[in-house]
Each structure stands twice: as structure tokens, then as C-alpha cells.
Amino acid sequence: MPERVQERGPEREQEPAGGGPLRAFGLAEVYNPSMVPTLRPGDQLVVHYGASVRPGDVVVLRHPFRQDLLIVKRAVERRDGGWWVQGDNPYVTNDSREFGVVPDELVIARARLRVRPPRGIQRSPRAALSWVLSAVRPVRADRSLSRRLRAR
Incomplete structure (x- = not known):
């Protein structure tokens, strides 16, 4: 099954000039397990178009062949x-x-x-709070992971 992401937002090439700083952000949905455990199918990503990339960053890209x-x-x-670029899942x-x-x-x-x-219905305020605290996380550059991937 090919890896894919559904993009929901503007692309750099289509951005109107003077569109403001928020026009550089969009949403993408993860569909495949290549980034497990960092990302799982169904996760939503807030992405920054045109941002500089450093080793260890998670990026959205066009597949070179498709x-x-x-x-x-x-x-x-x-x-x-x-x-x-590599996925975090060694089996993909x-x-x-x-x-x-x-x-x-x-x-x-x-x-x-x-x-x-959310996975299922959050029936109690405690369960909803637990989901909120775990659901939104920054996607950080994992320098140690990128070193391990290079060593493979």
C-alpha cells in the first residue's frame, strides 16, 4: 500500500502575495504507518509551508516518482x-x-x-482532559533518532 497524506491547506506555489503569516500553515492527515511510533494513521498534522528544514524534522513532501x-x-x-528522508517505522x-x-x-x-x-467517546471530564493533554503535541526534531537512522 503506498504511503500517503491528505493535505488540507494552501501550498507555497498557490499562496497569494500578502496573504499573511497564517496562510503559511495548513493541515495534513496521516494515512499509513511509516512514521509509527511518532505518528499513527488518523493523526492530524499542523504543517508550516516553506519552513526551513533541519536534520531530524518531520516533513511533508511530494513522492519523487509520483x-x-x-x-x-x-x-x-x-x-x-x-x-x-526515512520513516520512523523500520518495517516500512x-x-x-x-x-x-x-x-x-x-x-x-x-x-x-x-x-x-479521540479514540471512542470521552464519557467523563477526566477522560476528556486526559485526551486533551495527550492529543496535541509538538512534532520535534529528534536528533538522536536521525543519528540512529543514518547509522543503518
Whole structure:
């Protein structure tokens, strides 16, 4: 099954000039398990279009062979010609191990926040509060993970 993300927001190329700082943000939904345990299918991502990318960042990019397909990966390191990207799930290899370095112009956004949808109905205020406290998390660059991925 191919990796994919559904994008819900403006793209850099379509942004009107002077659209304001919030126009640079959008939503993406994760559909596949390539980023487990960091991201799970069904998670929503708040993404920042045109943000600078550093090693360890989670990014949304166009698949190099199917540019109509958006995927979420971790930017592991800069190489000649672009970024080496990998998923956090070692059992899914739909990443640079399969398609090589990704050119900079195909990296379209950097993930800032993960919003995990509720699993079932929250029946008590305590359960709802527990979900709120765990559902919204910043997506941070994991430097130690990017080093481990490079070592593979």
C-alpha cells in the first residue's frame, strides 16, 4: 500500500502575495504507518509551508516518482541534491532507501504539531482532559533518532 497524506491547506506555489503569516500553515492527515511510533494513521498534522528544514524534522513532501502523492517522513540529513528522508517505522521502506535523495523543491512543509483524534467517546471530564493533554503535541526534531537512522 503506498504511503500517503491528505493535505488540507494552501501550498507555497498557490499562496497569494500578502496573504499573511497564517496562510503559511495548513493541515495534513496521516494515512499509513511509516512514521509509527511518532505518528499513527488518523493523526492530524499542523504543517508550516516553506519552513526551513533541519536534520531530524518531520516533513511533508511530494513522492519523487509520483508527485501527486504526498508523504510524511523524517529529514535525516542533507546530501548532494537534497534530503535523505526515512520513516520512523523500520518495517516500512517507502523512503530514501527506495527512491534516493529527495530534491529540495519536493519538500513542501515541516510538521509543527500533531493532533491525535479521540479514540471512542470521552464519557467523563477526566477522560476528556486526559485526551486533551495527550492529543496535541509538538512534532520535534529528534536528533538522536536521525543519528540512529543514518547509522543503518
